[in-house]
Amino acid sequence: MPITANILVKKKSKQLKWHRKHLLGLRELSAEEIGYILDTAVGFEQVSTRSVKKAPPLRGKVVVNLFFEDSTRTRNSFALAANRLSADIIEFTKKTSSVSKGETLLDTARNLEAMGIDIVVVRHNAGGASRFLSRNVNACVVNAGDGFCEHPTQGLLDVYTIRKIKGTLEGLKIAIVGDVAHSRVARSDMWAMTKLGAEVTFVGPPTLMPAQAERLPVKVSYCLDEVIEKVDVINMLRIQFERLGGNPFPSIREYSHYFGLTAERMKRAKGNILVMHPGPINRGLEIESEVADGRNSVILEQVTNGLAVRMAVLFLVNQAAAQRVD
Amino acid sequence: MHSGLLIKNGRLIDPANGIDKKCDVSIVEGIIAEVREEIADSGRQGRNFTVIDAAGKLVVPGLIDIHVHFREPGDEEEETIASGSAAAVAAGFTSVVCMPNTNPVIENETDVEYVHRKARQARKTHVYTMGAITKGLEGVELAEMGFMAQAGAVGFTDDGCGVQDPAVMLRALKYATMFDVVIAEHCQDDRIAGKGVMNAGYQSTILGLPGIDSLAEEAMLWRDIQLIKKAKVRYHAQHISTGGSVELVRAAKNDGLPLTCEVAPHHLLLTEDCCGEYDTNFKVNPPLRGQEDVDALRQAVADGLVDALASDHAPHLQSEKELEFLAAPFGIASLECALGLYVKALIEPGILDWPALIHLMTEKPAKVIGIDKGTLGIGKQADVTIIDPNAEYKIDVSTFRSKSRNCPYHGWTVKGKVDKTIVGGEIRFEA
DSSP, rough: OOOHHHHHHHHHOOOOOOSOOOOOSSTEEEHHHHHHHHHHHHHHHGGGSSSSSOOTTTTTTTTEEEEEOOOHHHHHHHHHHHTTTTOOEEEEEEEEEGGGGSSSSSHHHHHHHHOOOOOEEEEESSHHHHHHHHHHHHSEEEEEEETTTTTTTHHHHHHHHHHHSSSSOOOOOEEEOOOOOHHHHHHHHHHHHHHTTTTEEEEEOGSSSOTGGSSSSEEEEHHHHHHHHOSSSEHHHHHHHTTSSOOOOOOHHHHHHOOOOOHHHHHTSOOOOOOEEEEEEOBBTTBBBHHTSSTTTTTTHHHHHHHHHHHHHHHHHHHHHHHHOO | OOOOEEEEEEEEEGGGGTTEEEEEEEETTTTTEEESSSSOTTTTSSOEEEEOOTTTSSSEEEEEEEEOOOOOOTTTTTTHHHHHHHHHTTTHHHHHHHHOOOOSSSSSHHHHHHHHHHHHTTTTTTTOOBBOOGGOOSSBOOOOOHHHHHHHOOOOTTTSHHHHHHHHHHHHHHHTTTSEEEEEOOOOOOHHHHTTEESSHHHHHHHHEEEOHHHHHHHHHHHHHHHHHHHHEEEEEOOOOHHHHHHHHHHHHHOOEEEEEEEEEEHHOGGGGGGGGGOOGGGGOOOOOHHHHHHHHHHHHHOOOOEEEEEOOOOHHHHHHSOOTTSSSOOOGGGHHHHHHHHIIIIITTOHHHHHHHHHHHHHHHHTTSSOSSSSOTTTTTEEEEEEEEEEOOOOGGGOOOSSSOOOOTTEEEEEEEEEEEETTEEEEEO
16 A cells, blocks of 8 residues: 555644645745645655656646746656656747747747646746746646746755755755856745745855845855855855856856865865755866765755655645635 | 817916916917906807816816827837827826837937827827937937927937947037937946846845846936036936936036936836736836835925926837736836826825926926926917816726726826816817
8 A cells, every 4th residue: 555645744734734726936935834845745755766656646637847948857857746646747848938039928828728737837037937827827837947036846855955864954054155146046045944944145256146135034255265164055056157147257267266166165164064056067167076976965866856846846736726626 | 260268266376477376267269368366257258268167176287298108100009199199188288298219210300290290180189209319229320300300309319228328429419509409318328237127126136037226327327417518408317216316416406517307107106116026017117116216206306306207108018018027018108197196106295285296297397398388378378287186086097098008006096187188278188
């Protein structure tokens, strides 16, 4: 008799009932809601270790992967998550999300909806795109990254990974390093980590800090060397050349000198520091290979955990939608 | 044809002539004939005289909006000169100034004449136009300012964008000193603004949208102020939006430079926080700023630094605004509720009284563009707006005469309703 995730969920949560049919960002979630998703993911993690890697809760449901930006791991992770929950999945990849070059996001979504889909997983280059969709379609909307606003499942898998290893986020010191200004991962991490009680520091050059960062619930530092010794977790953001406007730093060499996670720098870090990276890695730029592949690195575990977290998210939004119909 | 009108019992506010008292006005053949405390309507019977009882209402010079986009030629689906003119008179405006960023751009005398012809056909409000400073608004070659001025263009601007190259702007300002015209600027340094779609600040950070730093506006305004020290021509800063711009204007005026400026209603009422739900009806350029900027702009109005209230009426189709915030066009359609918005922003908080507000909507903007309007002086063309200052109403975009509905004030309750709009002695709008 296989243990279904459902049973586990019921065990873990007594009071809270998940009611959101969309997952658009982590900013609006409470610590309890985030915890609820993580607990749900724990149950789904086991599905992937079974010989038959499938559970039935989304059988007969259609999930659309609506990706307007390049993505390999997030798209595949969602596809696999949907497959493991027995959903049918449609891949819809559009290289351009420019309105001038074709139908609008809204038209695209309405067309898909006309085919009778249940969940849209959307990635788009515009901040707020998933929120915009959620207001205009009946299907569940899951944000797989919108501009540099949020990437909630990445944020969730990051805190899931930390919680799994460290037990809790309460009181942990976490550095998020690099191009914070253009990073949706940094924002989703910030919301999730601070809600769960961690102290977050954004580290990077001033030219890669967002406007009025001082009003965010984080510390800001321009000096990785000052921060590296103090933190329990360090998340190295990918330098996203495609999003940088102008040249926010003079050269890759100088950037790496100040903000790269080198083996040399790691010597001054805590022995049990977790090294994270949302991928894909620019080896030798923001992180040296030796560190990325080193004993403190949990980069591949993040990928593994991402699957369980995405299964949990798809499961929960679908359940919330079903309850609304009742 | 039209013979006469007598407006009785209203509170007449004519800031240009320093009048604010109960007064009657008579209009003969489209001209203000008499303004006296009591004008008898006897003896006028049979002469096709209409008598309007304006008791309890304000009788003011026809309102003037020196910054509207009527989208014609080119984007007639969004607005036309006819629909925009109908909206204008319904909102009490007897004169408006169209911006030249149409398709094609208003950049020669034929284009100017086209706007005027469409306005005559619409027969609603006086429609003026500005011409482009540079051909195609490209910021490179000067447009034919002389010919356009001869054809009646009241000023020049590349509105929608600023003239980026300081050498080109200096050339334009110098060249314009030949003519009695105003050079107006949409102050925005594109290199600073980048691909921003809202104010650069806390909200843009939270929403993950590229921001437009207030410096983009201030840097260009500062530059232009230096330029007009070299080329003394009337210069007008359009829709200023930041506290920093207010201080630049203050300093330039103290220095006696020939600079004027305008403020749009949204910058007096709304902040960047309004963009929190990605509602594209709040996407406007210059963007909605912080509360401290709103406060500074209101203070600037109180201090007499602002020369005109101008709606920057920018109609867009619903289908264009129904996009992700990043992709939607900039602009708010507010012409039709502008008066109520100014009342809310300026009269209700006690920043201005009615005469001061009317001054900023009549004589002062007329002076910015150099037209002989905005007063009820004897012998002037009879453009008159009658306002019920206490009438409250709910803004409802479905009642707009404008073709567009991109108005974030839908559902707001405002005070100050236009009762009648008289253009050249003809009643062109009645509530």
